[in-house]
Amino acid sequence: MFLLRLCIVIFLFSSCASLFKSDRSEERALLRQQLGVSYMQQGNYPLALKELLEAEELDPKNPHIQNNLGMLYFVREKFELSAKHFSRAYELDKKFTDAKNNLARVYIELKQFAIAQRLLEEVLTDLTYQYPIKADMNYGLLEFNRGRFKEAKKHFRKVLIQDREDCFAQVFLGRSFLELKENVQAVDQLEKATTFCKVMGIDDAHYFSAIALYRTGDKEQSLVRFKELLDLFPQAKYREQSKKMIDIIEKGTL
Numbered sequence: 001m002f003l004l005r006l007c008i009v010i011f012l013f014s015s016c017a018s019l020f021k022s023d024r025s026e027e028r029a030l031l032r033q034q035l036g037v038s039y040m041q042q043g044n045y046p047l048a049l050k051e052l053l054e055a056e057e058l059d060p061k062n063p064h065i066q067n068n069l070g071m072l073y074f075v076r077e078k079f080e081l082s083a084k085h086f087s088r089a090y091e092l093d094k095k096f097t098d099a100k101n102n103l104a105r106v107y108i109e110l111k112q113f114a115i116a117q118r119l120l121e122e123v124l125t126d127l128t129y130q131y132p133i134k135a136d137m138n139y140g141l142l143e144f145n146r147g148r149f150k151e152a153k154k155h156f157r158k159v160l161i162q163d164r165e166d167c168f169a170q171v172f173l174g175r176s177f178l179e180l181k182e183n184v185q186a187v188d189q190l191e192k193a194t195t196f197c198k199v200m201g202i203d204d205a206h207y208f209s210a211i212a213l214y215r216t217g218d219k220e221q222s223l224v225r226f227k228e229l230l231d232l233f234p235q236a237k238y239r240e241q242s243k244k245m246i247d248i249i250e251k252g253t254l
Contacts, residue, residue, distance in 0.1 A: 029059035
């Protein structure tokens with residue numbers, strides 16, 4: 001009887017210790033995750049990855065840690081790893097529709113459009129999902145990437161109804177006009193986009209606005225836009241392309 005009681009006491013003690021340890025691990029994991037997200041927002045991706053991997057080790061079944069790892073690998077263009085973690089996040093929590101939406105975005109990047117479409121259709125049927133604007137944006141990107149620009153326009157317009165200041169929706173709507181050779185409409189749309197993207201430090205609107213102006217024959221204003229891009233965005237994504245276009249316009253070779 002004594003041994004039985006001793007075993008029960010040991011079992012209860014070890015269980016409580018295990019629960020306490022588990023609680024402490026989850027608490028430490030949350031702190032690591034918060035640090036990782038903070039580093040990610042600052043653009044310090046190596047430190048962000050270090051913190052999030054440590055958070056994962058402490059709490060491997062936390063879907064939000066998995067989702068954040070997916071986001072981090074996505075911005076670093078490690079798309080296979082990104083898909084793995086978004087999938088894991090959704091496996092751990094079947095109500096985590098945002099992880100499914102993020103997974104669809106990865107499959108767009110991987111050009112696995114059929115899978116992306118299936119996921120987005122599931123996301124859009126979830127009436128409890130709080131961020132349908134993100135699903136509409138992804139659907140627009142899906143259609144844009146598979147060359148269905150008229151369909152893409154519909155989705156980008158849906159986004160802009162919900163948030164007229166969305167820089168990327170503004171830009172991709174303008175780019176859809178460009179792809180359809182609707183250059184005058186593209187100029188109007190991309191000129192609007194420059195206002196919103198400038199505030200965010202994103203050069204896409206200026207670059208494609210300059211391209212649209214060039215295609216309409218307004219080379220003088222196109223040149224202004226390209227030069228403005230170089231002045232406003234020292235780390236511009238389209239810096240080298242803009243320099244080449246400036247050279248072409250100034251030399252009058254095209």
